[in-house]
Amino acid sequence: MDRPAAPTRRITIIDVARHAQVSTTAVSKVLRNAYGVSPTMQAKVRQAISELGYRPNAAARAMRGQTYTIGIMLPDIRNPFFADILDGLTARIAGTDYQVLLGPGCNGEEAEARVIHAMIDRGMDGMVLVAPISTRAYLEQVAGVVPTVVVGRHGRSQTYDTVADDDLTGAALVVNHLADLGHRRIAHIEHHETTADCLAEMPNAIRAEGYRQAMRARGLADEIDIASTRYNQEGGYLGTRQLLARPVRPTAIFAGADIAALGALDAIAEAGLRVPDDISVAGYDNTTFAAFRPISLTSVDQAGHEIGADAARLLLDRIADRNRPTAQIKLSPALVVRRTTAPPPA
Amino acid sequence: MDRPAAPTRRITIIDVARHAQVSTTAVSKVLRNAYGVSPTMQAKVRQAISELGYRPNAAARAMRGQTYTIGIMLPDIRNPFFADILDGLTARIAGTDYQVLLGPGCNGEEAEARVIHAMIDRGMDGMVLVAPISTRAYLEQVAGVVPTVVVGRHGRSQTYDTVADDDLTGAALVVNHLADLGHRRIAHIEHHETTADCLAEMPNAIRAEGYRQAMRARGLADEIDIASTRYNQEGGYLGTRQLLARPVRPTAIFAGADIAALGALDAIAEAGLRVPDDISVAGYDNTTFAAFRPISLTSVDQAGHEIGADAARLLLDRIADRNRPTAQIKLSPALVVRRTTAPPPA
Numbered sequence: 260m261d262r263p264a265a266p267t268r269r270i271t272i273i274d275v276a277r278h279a280q281v282s283t284t285a286v287s288k289v290l291r292n293a294y295g296v297s298p299t300m301q302a303k304v305r306q307a308i309s310e311l312g313y314r315p316n317a318a319a320r321a322m323r324g325q326t327y328t329i330g331i332m333l334p335d336i337r338n339p340f341f342a343d344i345l346d347g348l349t350a351r352i353a354g355t356d357y358q359v360l361l362g363p364g365c366n367g368e369e370a371e372a373r374v375i376h377a378m379i380d381r382g383m384d385g386m387v388l389v390a391p392i393s394t395r396a397y398l399e400q401v402a403g404v405v406p407t408v409v410v411g412r413h414g415r416s417q418t419y420d421t422v423a424d425d426d427l428t429g430a431a432l433v434v435n436h437l438a439d440l441g442h443r444r445i446a447h448i449e450h451h452e453t454t455a456d457c458l459a460e461m462p463n464a465i466r467a468e469g470y471r472q473a474m475r476a477r478g479l480a481d482e483i484d485i486a487s488t489r490y491n492q493e494g495g496y497l498g499t500r501q502l503l504a505r506p507v508r509p510t511a512i513f514a515g516a517d518i519a520a521l522g523a524l525d526a527i528a529e530a531g532l533r534v535p536d537d538i539s540v541a542g543y544d545n546t547t548f549a550a551f552r553p554i555s556l557t558s559v560d561q562a563g564h565e566i567g568a569d570a571a572r573l574l575l576d577r578i579a580d581r582n583r584p585t586a587q588i589k590l591s592p593a594l595v596v597r598r599t600t601a602p603p604p605a
Numbered sequence: 606m607d608r609p610a611a612p613t614r615r616i617t618i619i620d621v622a623r624h625a626q627v628s629t630t631a632v633s634k635v636l637r638n639a640y641g642v643s644p645t646m647q648a649k650v651r652q653a654i655s656e657l658g659y660r661p662n663a664a665a666r667a668m669r670g671q672t673y674t675i676g677i678m679l680p681d682i683r684n685p686f687f688a689d690i691l692d693g694l695t696a697r698i699a700g701t702d703y704q705v706l707l708g709p710g711c712n713g714e715e716a717e718a719r720v721i722h723a724m725i726d727r728g729m730d731g732m733v734l735v736a737p738i739s740t741r742a743y744l745e746q747v748a749g750v751v752p753t754v755v756v757g758r759h760g761r762s763q764t765y766d767t768v769a770d771d772d773l774t775g776a777a778l779v780v781n782h783l784a785d786l787g788h789r790r791i792a793h794i795e796h797h798e799t800t801a802d803c804l805a806e807m808p809n810a811i812r813a814e815g816y817r818q819a820m821r822a823r824g825l826a827d828e829i830d831i832a833s834t835r836y837n838q839e840g841g842y843l844g845t846r847q848l849l850a851r852p853v854r855p856t857a858i859f860a861g862a863d864i865a866a867l868g869a870l871d872a873i874a875e876a877g878l879r880v881p882d883d884i885s886v887a888g889y890d891n892t893t894f895a896a897f898r899p900i901s902l903t904s905v906d907q908a909g910h911e912i913g914a915d916a917a918r919l920l921l922d923r924i925a926d927r928n929r930p931t932a933q934i935k936l937s938p939a940l941v942v943r944r945t946t947a948p949p950p951a
Contacts, residue, residue: 271722273746283750328727336691336707337893342683349709358723361682361707363695376617377704381674381727400619404629492893521897528898547683547838551867552874553900 270313279307327356329574330378330386332364332371335491338518340544340563341389344410347567348387352575357384366489368393379405385574390463395456406577408570414460415587420573422588424561426462429592430469430513431476432559433541436594437511438477441602442539445474445482446509448498448519450490463490466515466543490515495522503530510538510603517542517549517558524554524599535601545595555598562590616659625653673702675920676724676732678710678717681837684864686890686909687735690756693913694733698921703730712835714739725751731920736809741802752923754916760806761933766919768934770907772808775938776815776859777822778905779887782940783857784823787948788885791820791828792855794844794865796836809836812861812889836861841868849876856884856949863888863895863904870900870945881947891941901944908936 276283281303288296289304307313331348333341349359360383362374371393378386383405390411391398401407402419409421437445447470450463458464467485474483484505486498495514499522502509514520520542527534534540542549545560569588576583622629627649634642635650653659677694679687695705706729708720717739724732729751736757737744747753748765755767783791793816796809804810813831820829830851832844841860845868848855860866866888873880880886888895891906915934922929 271718272725272750283746287750326727328723330706336682337685337688339683345682345709358719359709360676360723360727361709363691363705363707372617373704377674377706379618381672381706400629404618404633492897525898551838552871 270311272313274311275304275307275313278311279303325384326382327358328381328383329357329359329571330362330374330381330383331359332362332374332378332386332388332391334364334366334390334392335518336361336363337491338516339546339548340517343544343546343563344389344567344570347564347569348571349567350564351568351571355575357575364389364391366392372397375401385578387570387574390461392452392454392457392461394454395460406574406581408574408577410566410570411462412460413462413465416585418585420577420586420588422566422569422573422590424462424566424590424592426465426592427469427472429543429559429561430466430515431473432592432594433513433543433557434470434473434477434479436557436596437513437539437541437600438479440511440539440600442511443479443482443603444484444507444509445479445511445513446484446486446502448486448488448495448502448512448514448523450494450515450519451487463515470513484509488519490519492518492522492525495519495524496526497522499523499526500530503527503532508538511541511600512538513541513543515543517544517546517556520556520558520599521548524556534599537604539600539603541600549595549597557597557600558595559592560595561592565590616657618659620657621650621653621659624657625649671730672728673704674727674729675703675705675917676708676720676727676729677705678708678720678724678732678734678737680710680712680736680738681864682707682709683837684862684890685892685894686863689890689892689909690735690913690916693910693915694917695913696910697914697917701921703921710735710737712738718743721747731924733916733920736807738798738800738803738807740800741806752920752927754920754923756912756916757808758806759808759811762931764931766916766923766932766934768912768915768919768936770808770912770936770938772811772938773815773818775889775905775907776812776861777819778938778940779859779889779903780816780819780823780825782903782942783859783885783887783946784825786857786885786946788857789825789828789949790830790853790855791825791857791859792830792832792848794832794834794841794848794858794860794869796840796861796865797833809861816859830855834865836865838864838868838871841865842872843868845869845872849873849878854884857887857946858884859887859889861889863890863892863902866902866904866945867894870902880945883950885946885949887946895941895943903943903946904941905938906941907938911936 272286276286364371385406387408399418407419409419449467452458452464486501488494488498514523542556542558545558549556549558618632622632710717731752733754745764753765755765795813798804798810832847834840834844860869888902888904891904895902895904
């Protein structure tokens with residue numbers, strides 16, 4: 260299903276212009292069949308195209324139905340976990356003719372719709388939507404137009420493929436680790452959701468539910484305490500300030516994403532508290548930041564690289580055969596214990 | 606020169622399909638004037654388009670010469686400084702009809718050419734190339750085809766606009782700060798360049814030159830010591846391991862980018878040394894990471910947000926008037942002293 264590898268040096272519109280001794284604008288006009296191109300110019304450019312073996316450009320290919328472009332929508336380019344997904348994705352399509360372009364979704368329904376429309380408008384052959392917050396009905400419509408893989412969200416669809424992590428289990432791994440260390444006041448920082456679809460399907464909502472279930476299973480139902488902010492550095496910071504201001508402070512904070520754990524560590528440092536002596540912190544995603552030795556953050560590995568590679572594979576499959584049944588891949592998380600978690604202060 | 610703000614809820618191909626009670630594929634075919642669309646279908650779709658006031662999509666606009674898409678090439682999405690540039694850029698174009706798509710340039714000439722060609726092929730109205738490593742001649746050719754702003758690189762061009770930081774001054778700020786603290790063995794971690802164009806124009810090469818000049822100006826010519834790796838976490842880690850293995854260890858490391866300073870701190874922690882007690886570390890870019898309290902990295906602020914906003918403004922200007930003279934914006938850096946720098950050990 261892969262396309263043959265691109266030649267090392269691809270012939271471009273610039274080469275054609277140089278060879279025909281005309282401007283690139285002129286070449287572009289000929290390629291677009293624009294008005295105002297003289298027959299002489301037409302002939303010069305077409306001859307150069309033929310002599311150089313110039314391949315039809317994306318616009319021309321688009322008329323035949325393919326642009327060899329894959330659009331990736333990422334909610335936030337500051338979150339290093341999304342870079343892991345992107346690495347896995349680009350590694351998987353390396354050697355094919357596909358080119359990746361990214362659209363920042365910005366965690367907003369309106370911004371997502373703009374990016375998705377832009378990608379559809381520009382004729383992308385397929386899209387990978389990472390943790391989109393749009394309604395399920397909207398995603399189904401989009402996937403009806405362009406082959407789509409949805410990453411992170413749970414739930415089975417008849418029109419798009421999904422790759423997700425077992426977030427319920429991942430959250431339980433953290434709660435059980437902290438409870439085993441002797442913590443009871445284990446608080447959670449979640450990424451806030453409001454819509455029914457998101458509450459049912461978003462990885463962040465499932466992690467929060469996993470946290471609640473695991474707390475209850477450990478007999479800690481009364482200790483459930485959630486700061487509802489966002490999965491970014493500021494969200495972690497603000498959530499932790501809320502939690503540190505409680506009448507009885509938590510002894511451990513489980514941030515639903517490493518990037519939020521970063522903000523938690525920032526707020527804890529600001530409050531003059533020590534990690535893990537005064538308070539334990541765990542994240543989720545096992546990003547490069549978690550492995551950074553001066554921090555050494557306990558986190559949940561959900562194999563971002565593998566998620567990206569799986570998404571690319573499913574998308575190429577889907578582009579090749581739009582009628583095959585949809586696939587749902589669910590990966591198993593693993594806890595990576597590092598230095599930010601320890602028994603609670605005596 | 607800005608386009609009017611987009612309406613809150615844009616009419617899309619999906620709305621047209623629903624209104625006409627046909628598939629989105631059918632609408633798409635009508636819009637592309639594809640073969641095999643019945644006159645009845647044509648009429649249905651055209652009526653829906655007219656009733657809903659659907660605006661021509663990017664493909665249709667492209668035929669008239671504009672796609673309202675701006676392509677941004679970033680060398681590395683893991684570097685938080687590029688996120689700052691992107692934030693400034695998107696803030697500046699918010700409220701216009703332009704949509705941003707990103708292409709990962711991956712710090713390689715071949716990868717850059719692929720991304721740039723993809724953006725030209727897909728009819729981007731303009732491009733912002735962040736720290737491209739391609740030859741100057743190639744960048745001139747590209748800018749001859751599509752309005753282009755080059756960010757980070759020095760050097761004046763007749764075809765593209767530039768926004769750069771005064772990297773010579775920025776590097777001197779760091780060296781003088783460390784020398785004022787009493788350091789003599791101040792080492793530098795640079796991002797390696799090989800080509801003449803890059804050595805003359807790339808911000809990293811200018812920073813390394815600024816380091817050498819400032820060391821000489823402080824009478825520290827004999828102490829000049831550069832580890833030549835890359836501006837990423839691994840580059841900073843490997844460069845620092847080299848420097849720590851010197852017969853006489855440096856007492857301060859100036860990493861040319863915060864992301865490389867992150868790797869430096871990682872290697873220093875691995876070696877069991879303390880910052881700043883045993884060794885001082887300074888970065889460049891003043892990213893969110895530098896302000897993160899558990900690290901609190903001394904760094905050079907080069908106003909990434911402003912760089913992005915300036916680049917967007919120049920690009921919109923250039924799209925509106927391709928014949929205006931090119932502009933060169935140079936911003937002035939400022940040192941932000943935090944906790945990773947202190948006098949050398951006695």
